[in-house]
Amino acid sequence: MTPLTIVLLVVAVCAVIGTIVALVAWRRALDRAKRAETVNRDLSGQLSHAYELPQVASILGVPNRVALVYNPSKAASDQVLPLVVQACGLFGLPEPKFYETDSQDSGLSAVQQAVDDGAQLVLIAGGDGTVRAAAKVLVSTDVQMAIIPTGTGNLLARNLDLPFSDVQECVYTAFNGQVRPIDVVSLDILYEDGAQDHLVSTVIAGAGFDAEIMHSTSDRLKAAAGWLAYTEAGVRKLRGKRHTVTVVPQDDEAKRYRVRSAMIANCGILTGGINMVPEAVIDDGLLDVALLDPRNLVDWIQVAAATLVPKQKAARVTTFPTRKCKLVFDEPLVAQIDGDPIPKTKQIVAETIPRSLQVRVPVPPPTDSSRQQN
Numbered sequence: 001m002t003p004l005t006i007v008l009l010v011v012a013v014c015a016v017i018g019t020i021v022a023l024v025a026w027r028r029a030l031d032r033a034k035r036a037e038t039v040n041r042d043l044s045g046q047l048s049h050a051y052e053l054p055q056v057a058s059i060l061g062v063p064n065r066v067a068l069v070y071n072p073s074k075a076a077s078d079q080v081l082p083l084v085v086q087a088c089g090l091f092g093l094p095e096p097k098f099y100e101t102d103s104q105d106s107g108l109s110a111v112q113q114a115v116d117d118g119a120q121l122v123l124i125a126g127g128d129g130t131v132r133a134a135a136k137v138l139v140s141t142d143v144q145m146a147i148i149p150t151g152t153g154n155l156l157a158r159n160l161d162l163p164f165s166d167v168q169e170c171v172y173t174a175f176n177g178q179v180r181p182i183d184v185v186s187l188d189i190l191y192e193d194g195a196q197d198h199l200v201s202t203v204i205a206g207a208g209f210d211a212e213i214m215h216s217t218s219d220r221l222k223a224a225a226g227w228l229a230y231t232e233a234g235v236r237k238l239r240g241k242r243h244t245v246t247v248v249p250q251d252d253e254a255k256r257y258r259v260r261s262a263m264i265a266n267c268g269i270l271t272g273g274i275n276m277v278p279e280a281v282i283d284d285g286l287l288d289v290a291l292l293d294p295r296n297l298v299d300w301i302q303v304a305a306a307t308l309v310p311k312q313k314a315a316r317v318t319t320f321p322t323r324k325c326k327l328v329f330d331e332p333l334v335a336q337i338d339g340d341p342i343p344k345t346k347q348i349v350a351e352t353i354p355r356s357l358q359v360r361v362p363v364p365p366p367t368d369s370s371r372q373q374n
Contacts, residue, residue, distance in 0.1 A: 062175050063120030063144060066096040069110045069134065070125035073103075074150040076167050080125045083171040091175060101126060106133040115143055121360070123174050125167075127151020128203070128338045136200045139184045139356045146174030146360040152271075153339040155203040159267040159282055160361050173362050181355035182282045185266045192332035192344040199337055202357070204276065206263035207333040207345055208243055209292065243333055247289060250324040257318070261292040262327055264350045279319050285354035286321040293318070324351040 068084050070077045081098065088096050099114050101107035106129040114122050115137060124134045125148035138145050148171060149157040149164040157164040160180070162173060185201040204210075245262045248254040265288045268277030280288040294316045332344035 062091055062093070064093055065118050065120045066093060066123065067099060067114035067117070067119035067121070068096050068123045068125060069099045069101060069107055069114055069130070070148075071101045071107070071127065071130055071150065074126060076148075076150040077125055079167050080123075080148050080150075080171065083168060084123060084174075087171055087175045096123075101130055101133075106130050108133040108137060111137040115141070119143060121146060121174070123148055123171070125150055128153050128155050129340045131156050132200060132202060132338050132340070135184055135202050135357055138358070139200060139353060142358065144179055144358045144360055146170075146177075148174070155270065155338055156267075156359075158271070159203060159269045160359060162361065174360050177360040177362050179358050180283070180361045182357050182359055183266055183285060183287075183355060184353045184357050185264060185287050186351045186353055187264075187337065188349040189335075189342070189345055190347040191342075192346055197342075199342075201264065201266060201337050201350075203267055203338045204263055204265045204270070204280075205335070205337040205348065205350070206261055206290075207245075207327070207329060207335040207348070208259060208261035210261045210263060211334045211336040211341060242293065244330040245291070246326075246328040246330075247291070248326040248328070249289070249320065249322040252322075257291050257293070259291045259293045261290075262329075263290040263292070264288075264325065264327070264348065265290055266352070277319060279321065283355055284321075285352060286323060287325065287350055287352045288319055288321050289325055289327075291318040292316065324349075326350075 066084070066088055068080065070080060084096050088094070097114065097117060097119065099110040101110050107124070107126060111122060111124075111134045120142075121144045122134060122138065123146045124131050127149070128151055130151075131147055131149075134145055147157050147160070147162060148167060149162065150167070154164040157170075160182075163169040182202070185205065187199045187201055187205055189197045189199060191197065242258045242260055243262075244256060244258055246254050246256050247262070263277065265277035265280040267282040268275050268280040268288075270276050277288050277290045280290075327348045327350075329346055332346050335342050335345040335348070
């Protein structure tokens with residue numbers, strides 16, 4: 001097979017996968033719209049009188065002190081601020097406090113300041129980096145977090161089935177949703193230069209092929225094409241070498257693997273509705289290690305196809321659950337956390353913190369039995 005033939009096959013496969021992903025995303029958008037319509041209809045009576053019934057906020061469990069942490073560089077921020085002010089007014093709550101993120105820490109100091117000022121509910125308007133910074137501050141506290149996704153990937157919002165493409169609906173969920181405790185993965189990282197860092201992940205951290213995509217995706221292309229920009233980088237990085245990683249699960253012996261990617265998943269859904277690690281559950285108290293080792297184009301097609309079929313297992317993907325795990329790379333690898341690139345990494349120690357982050361999510365639609373009881 002000539003190099004030109006391989007390139008043409010890769011382009012064709014990516015086109016097919018892109019079409020399938022688009023259809024899946026379209027179907028999920030329809031499902032979300034139907035669920036949102038049901039919730040809106042059920043609560044419309046309460047909310048129409050919210051301005052004269054502030055106790056509705058108490059009934060729905062909305063904390064009194066609300067803060068909004070937002071990334072001012074995101075265009076949607078201008079829409080979020082008045083919506084949050086309006087929502088607090090409707091529920092008879094004190095005026096919200098606003099905190100801008102700092103590009104140097106993705107919002108860590110802004111969220112910490114909001115908590116120090118007494119916030120009980122912190123709305124996060126930003127991308128995955130801002131959400132992850134907020135999770136690091138709010139983990140293992142009683143302060144609730146609501147996500148107003150304004151980034152490119154919006155990974156945690158996707159995994160929590162939030163209406164991530166509708167800012168107004170996300171603000172609605174922040175005040176009219178319910179609290180769901182989810183797991184957070186604690187990460188102790190040793191970089192190539194010997195520096196150490198402590199971070200957290202709410203979705204997926206990894207090293208190898210997945211991180212190479214994040215490192216090489218153009219910011220300008222992301223701004224223009226959104227999550228589809230990652231497809232272009234994926235095609236460029238499809239051919240690459242395998243890496244040796246030593247995996248040490250909790251209470252188990254170390255094993256060595258040759259892989260293209262080594263990932264630690266708290267949940268598995270990526271952009272475009274791709275379920276990279278279907279075994280991962282966001283509130284089961286476990287993390288899932290996923291080791292990808294496709295050798296050729298056929299293997300890659302099987303891996304891609306498996307991500308689009310519920311509970312489908314790819315032949316070249318090894319997964320297992322654990323509470324704690326250490327990954328040691330023979331050579332430092334580029335890495336990523338929840339879609340954000342980090343420097344070359346020699347070692348990652350990951351441990352799950354079960355049900356430690358309080359996130360507001362949509363109220364599930366009523367079942368047939370609950371309708372009959374009402």
